[in-house]
Amino acid sequence: DAKTTQPTSMDCAEGRAANLPCNHSTISGNEYVYWYRQIHSQGPQYIIHGLKNNETNEMASLIITEDRKSSTLILPHATLRDTAVYYCIVNSGGSNYKLTFGKGTLLTVNP
């Protein structure tokens, strides 16, 4: 699976949009971009995933560049409960796919 690079930490003001970047320059054509987050002492929570097109759900939006070498997860109106470690993972999917977790980005939402 392609490797991803994320900033170690970011801060965001409550109510503002949080934009979390991820670089995946070695991504191959059949690999998806997944985002998960982990709030302290809890299991990871699935947020969103995409292949080529931008995606939006009730939690977030995922913007993937045209060359697919980077993406941005957008939390439109961050709340204090969005403070967590956010993981960007690239994976080809498939019946037995395995997720490889890096260090992620610690997003701290400040009041």
Add this chain to the structure above:
Amino acid sequence: GAVVSQHPSRVICKSGTSVKIECRSLDFQATTMFWYRQFPKQSLMLMATSNEGSKATYEQGVEKDKFLINHASLTLSTLTVTSAHPEDSSFYICSARGSGRGPDTQYFGPGTRLTVL
């Protein structure tokens, strides 16, 4: 989203005893379940992958005789830490993927914190 539960959420045991952790997919059938371990201030590390009705596939460096995995039904997988030692103290997390929930998404349980004295 899909719901995956784990039991117990927290367990403390003496060195040398065995501990069983259950992972259940509550609203979907999980054809594949995964077990992860997370040490303090570190990321999740995959331990093993199990498919319903077949033997688990362990990651390199994970002792299959120490971490017994059973995936006997489409909604239940268990991880037994045998002869636990203090270095096995960790946060154990399961995840599940299966039919009806899209082909490409894992859903995680809340985790089990194991402390071996």
